[in-house]
Amino acid sequence: MSSKKLCLVCWVVVFLVCFQSVHSQLAVGFYTSSCKMAEFIVKTEVRNGFIKNKGVAAGLVRMHFHDCFVRGCDASVLLDSTASNTAEKDSPVNNPSLRGFEVIDNAKARLETECKGIVSCADILAFAARDSVEITGGFGYDVPAGRRDGRVSLASEVLTNLPPPTFNVSQLTTNFANKGLSQEEMVTLSGGHTIGRSHCTSFSSRLYNFNGTTSQDPTLDAAYAARLKQMCPQGSTDPSLVVPMNPASPATTDAGYYLDVLANRGLFTSDHTLLTNAATATQVNINARDSILWKRKFAAAMLKMSKLGVLTGNAGEIRANCRVINS
Ligand code: HEM
Ligand SMILES: *[C@@H]1O[C@H](CO)[C@@H](O)[C@H](O)[C@H]1NC(C)=O
Ligand SMILES: *[C@@H]1O[C@H](CO)[C@@H](O)[C@H](O)[C@H]1NC(C)=O
Numbered sequence: 001m002s003s004k005k006l007c008l009v010c011w012v013v014v015f016l017v018c019f020q021s022v023h024s025q026l027a028v029g030f031y032t033s034s035c036k037m038a039e040f041i042v043k044t045e046v047r048n049g050f051i052k053n054k055g056v057a058a059g060l061v062r063m064h065f066h067d068c069f070v071r072g073c074d075a076s077v078l079l080d081s082t083a084s085n086t087a088e089k090d091s092p093v094n095n096p097s098l099r100g101f102e103v104i105d106n107a108k109a110r111l112e113t114e115c116k117g118i119v120s121c122a123d124i125l126a127f128a129a130r131d132s133v134e135i136t137g138g139f140g141y142d143v144p145a146g147r148r149d150g151r152v153s154l155a156s157e158v159l160t161n162l163p164p165p166t167f168n169v170s171q172l173t174t175n176f177a178n179k180g181l182s183q184e185e186m187v188t189l190s191g192g193h194t195i196g197r198s199h200c201t202s203f204s205s206r207l208y209n210f211n212g213t214t215s216q217d218p219t220l221d222a223a224y225a226a227r228l229k230q231m232c233p234q235g236s237t238d239p240s241l242v243v244p245m246n247p248a249s250p251a252t253t254d255a256g257y258y259l260d261v262l263a264n265r266g267l268f269t270s271d272h273t274l275l276t277n278a279a280t281a282t283q284v285n286i287n288a289r290d291s292i293l294w295k296r297k298f299a300a301a302m303l304k305m306s307k308l309g310v311l312t313g314n315a316g317e318i319r320a321n322c323r324v325i326n327s
Contacts, residue, residue: 025146025312026144026146026310027144027145027146028142028143028144030123030145030146031115031118031119031123031145034115035111035114035115035118035119037114037115038115038118038119038127038145039127039143041107041110041111042107042111042127042128042131043127043131045103045106045110045128046060046103046107046128046131046132046135047131047135048103048106049102049103050132050135054251055099055196055197055251056099056100056103057100057133057135057136057195057196058132058136058195058197058251059099059100060100060103060104060125060129060131061129061132061133061192061195061196062192062196063077063098063099063100063104063129064125064128064129064302064306065189065192065305066094066098066158066162067122067125068179068305068306068308068309069162069179069308070157071150071157071309072150072308072309072310072311073122073147073305073306073307073308073309074122074147074148074150074309074310074311074316075120075121075124075147075149075150075319075322076088076150076152077089077098077153078101078104078125078322078323079153079322079324079325080323081155085153085154086154086155086156087153087154087155088154088158089153090155091155091156091158093159093162096199097199097202100128103128104121104125104128104322105322105323107124107128108121108124108321108322111124112320117318119318120145120147120149120316121319122147122150122310122311123145123146123147124322126145127145129302129306130143130302133298133299133302136195136251136252136253137253137254138253138295138298138299139296139299141299141300142303143303143306144306144307146310146312147310147311148310148311148312148313148317148318149311149316149322149325150311150316151317151325163176163270164270165202165203165267165268165269165270166205166268166269166270167269167273168269168270168273168276169273169276169277169280172186172190172270176189179305179308180304180308181301181304181305183279183280184279184283184297185297185301185304186280187283187287188283188297188298188301189298189301189302189305190257190270190274191255191257191287191298192257192298193245193266194245194246194253194254194255194256194257194258195245195246195250195251195252195253196245196250197243197244197245197250198243199241200231200236200238200241200243201237201239202268203228203232203267204232204234206220206269207220207225207228207232207234217269217272219264220264220265221263221264224263224265228243231243243267245260245267246260248260253295253298254291254295255287255288255289255290255291255294255295257271258284258285258287258288259288261274261284261288262284262285262288
């Protein structure tokens with residue numbers, strides 16, 4: 001073989017190796033040649049959903065978190081239950097509180113018309129969460145794409161992977177560390193609670209039956225507790241009762257959450273507990289004082305979370321319908 005031919009062979013090998021790696025990891029602009037409009041279409045559908053109901057932005061941010069912490073960001077949270085399987089979305093952690101599914105469905109429907117079989121549901125959700133942060137006033141970030149969709153979704157895996165609102169700071173730190181996220185990133189991401197709402201059932205034990213007593217959590221600001229009790233009457237199991245998590249600006253991604261926590265008005269034990277540890281309390285103070293810094297850290301932590309346990313390359317599939325695995 002001449003050295004020229006040998007060189008050509010080398011280049012082909014180099015090209016193939018590069019091509020392989022491009023397709024087995026995430027990349028910003030992944031759909032630039034295969035589906036140019038992908039990110040634009042998702043952003044448009046997030047905007048359309050937000051115009052109808054500002055709460056969908058909070059719903060989509062939480063949905064991405066619940067996807068990524070259970071089997072990685074593989075859209076397992078989007079699958080519907082079947083006759084033989086109870087899916088993640090029907091765990092009591094997610095049903096009936098998770099919302100925004102229709103935004104994903106609308107985006108997917110348009111994308112299947114535009115570029116059939118190209119854009120994964122996991123990427124749609126990652127884009128939609130980023131767009132939701134942005135539309136509520138947080139900082140945007142480039143979302144590397146190329147996630148593929150999983151074929152497994154088990155309700156039984158939700159409680160074992162997602163932290164309940166009763167967790168204390170050490171339990172939260174361990175839970176996030178299990179996902180490769182630091183304690184500081186845990187405090188930063190808890191700021192997601194600066195938008196959205198909670199059902200009364202998620203925290204009413206703090207009002208009426210704290211830690212097995214018959215009284216309220218003494219660490220909860222008394223005036224705030226009184227207001228919460230009006231909105232969430234004792235004994236009510238009405239699943240439609242909800243309260244805003246950051247009442248001052250429930251649809252704005254700002255540092256309001258940290259001001260709430262500092263005022264003993266964090267809604268969950270998992271919010272208040274951030275004040276009980278020196279390192280996390282310092283973080284709460286820093287974030288409360290510097291909203292810009294927190295928004296920057298929040299974007300970076302969301303980006304890191306969006307890469308957890310992703311399926312790439314030939315793993316998984318590109319679902320035709322985000323609610324069902326391909327047959
Ligand atoms: C640190 C541990 C966390 C716990 C214990 C926790 C727990 C909860 C609970 C119980 C709710 C209320 C659900 C309901 O009753 O409707 C909620 C809502 C929410 N969470 Fe978290 N969460 C945590 C971390 C996160 C993270 C990391 C994010 C995203 C970055 C996030 C974003 C949200 C959002 C946006 C809502 C409002 C959802 C809506 O309005 O539909 N949470 N969370
Ligand atoms: C957090 O809860 C766990 C389990 O209940 C307990 O063992 C631990 O001591 C608690 N940590 C703190 C800091 O309260
Ligand atoms: C909860 O109750 C137990 C026993 O009744 C007590 O030892 C513990 O300190 C209480 N925890 C909190 C956070 O009040």
